[in-house]
Amino acid sequence: MKSILIKSAEEIKHMRIAGKLAAEVLNMIKKYIINNISTEELDQICHNYIIQKQKSISACLGYNGYPKSICTSVNDVVCHGIPDAKQKLKSGDIINIDISIINNGYYSDTSKMFILGKPSILGQRLCNVAQKSLYLALQIIKPGIPINKIGQTIESYVNKENFSVVKEYCGHGIGKNFHEDPQILHYINNDQNIILKPGMIFTVEPMINAGKPLVKCMKDGWTVKTKDRSLSAQYEHTILVTKNGCEILTFRQEENIKKILIN
Template sequence: MERNEPCWCGSGLKYKKCHMAIDEKIMLHAEKGEIVPRRNMLKTKAQIEKIRVSADLNTAVLDHVAKHIHAGMSTEEIDKLVYDYTVEHGGIPAPLNYQGFPKSVCTSLNNEICHGIPSENIILAEGDIINVDVSTILDGYFSDASRMFKIGEVSERAEKLVRVTEECVELGLAQAKPWNHLGDIAYAINSHAQENGYSVVEEIGGHGVGVAFHEDPFVSYVTPKGSEMLLVPGMIFTIEPMINEGTPEFYVDEENEWTVYTEDDGLSAQIEYMVLITEDGAEVLTK
């Protein structure tokens, strides 16, 4: 673009006052053979503001679940909490009917890695650990985050797994800064998991999000430091490693074709942050 043309992002500023410096830096990395994001992967200021509002509702939904989750309740009740609160506040649960998913939230319990389907027959018991994965559409913009909940008194092994998973996400977040790479996030996460005797699920990862539920890039948590896509201001994606007690291998429920289980029946934990790469680091939009 010409320096004095309106910037491609729609900010109304001249290109030289907006994205020109960023574009030039991206080109330098591209010339070195690095993977760089397409322009449509960089959210505009207007989009970011709308996504923030969706993310605020997403966080509120998770807070609502946190206030009510307890032993003796069914995961179907969690689904109702999520659906009712989201709809009452003008949103739409993104998972509902997404590629045939039948519920408003994913509830993954103990040896379930992800995509657990809420059911009136699944009752939370003392000692369970559960991932509640909430995704929200508000005014056409998407947000996504998940939390681990410990039901009552849990075992030492469950306590440690949840703690280390949170540490992994925070270490990954520390590497989520402009001109780093997705591989830097992955290396921090995978190294810490392995140091604690755990494994990271390889085939399932994070994703871009904001103007759609799942966008590029795919975010792996097992790739080498310095590899994968360049991180550039305006990118929004999830950091959501799935940490297994034992093997990273898994299988998918043959009946519902959604729920993912650990191959060795070990425990699994996942915590998900949705982050925006800024000019000096990362902003957590919802967690």
Template structure:
């Protein structure tokens, strides 16, 4: 059984190998789906492609299917949808949309979880700025990760980037520990005060997944029990990486296989 600190598992080197493998499988799914995120595609079609890749190519299990009753493989959150959007054959992406695709896989009892934004065609200047700022906020949070730092340091760094650009930080949803349990301790808030919260130790593994809104931070859940939207219908963006605390800092376990592309390195 893994050693824990304040209820948070501390992973051994052998365990980190397994966590890294699951994380890389999740990252590969997002790399695979990128060329398919184009005007005219349905979110249902994207979900099916991801499902088939996880099952038939990776020999893994789509972790979201059936999780708390969720019916699909990925979550597709378009424009003013903050998170947990359900893929649908009736939802067709169009030029100017921004969409987050969130994927989780389970392989040999270990979970990998990651998400990223995709731009369909050329979105508005505001949408592009929101997408890039949310990525920059994620990077700022990741850079705070090291032994002795606190989760408050991570949240503070994320919120500072968001507020600099006059965007708001969603507070109802957060990152989480992950490993042999999909959602584990700790909860990773995307706001906070420096020096407060859990003190990090090497071997901890968790996701950082900030959601930023172009308008106010308030959200609401729709009647389907999953889809979360901005109350003011402003645009929302989210990026997610799975991170391990190392002896010297951090490792991004869900690093993109082909590099960061048009986005700056973390």
């Protein structure tokens, strides 16, 4: 494994700015998520906001050939859903919008679920569990703990709720690069024995399925769906490990958790 980068005070300052901007995009797009809007339209709105208003860059656009500025993952899509003019949202849909931006050379990455109209009981519960699994993980992050406690916390809670954790995708270090070490697994893996240190910055982004954890990638090479066509939900934050807990760099005011956690 490569060395894990500990961010300097100057780098952390830039990462806070990038994180705030990414969170702002999710706040901005909320009012546009209405019946019959296409995911392509949502992509264009976010793209224009990032470029014109924020004077930033979409980290997704062109990344390994990805064709759009955001990811829109609807219902049984686990992650990396490609916005499409033919895909219109309807009441009861659940959609994850994943925002990754570059500002002044620094990356930030965050996502959340939106529900259109009246959700199904299952859809609402799945979104609640996905968000709580992330929050529970953030509430144990601090220097000195092994990194595998993050996945242990998430999977133990999700299994108790009779849902499942996707194992093929994980969180990641982030900074001047989109993806850095360490990998952040969202399931129990005792082989991960890295100890957290202040100044580490990474994403935690559990993907939770209503059915089994198995997934499949579509022919477009990006869109990942649940194999059993069950619903999937995900929440993601970019996190800074502090001297006595962690700071949510992509914090949104609506959230039922503190931005700075003393753990």
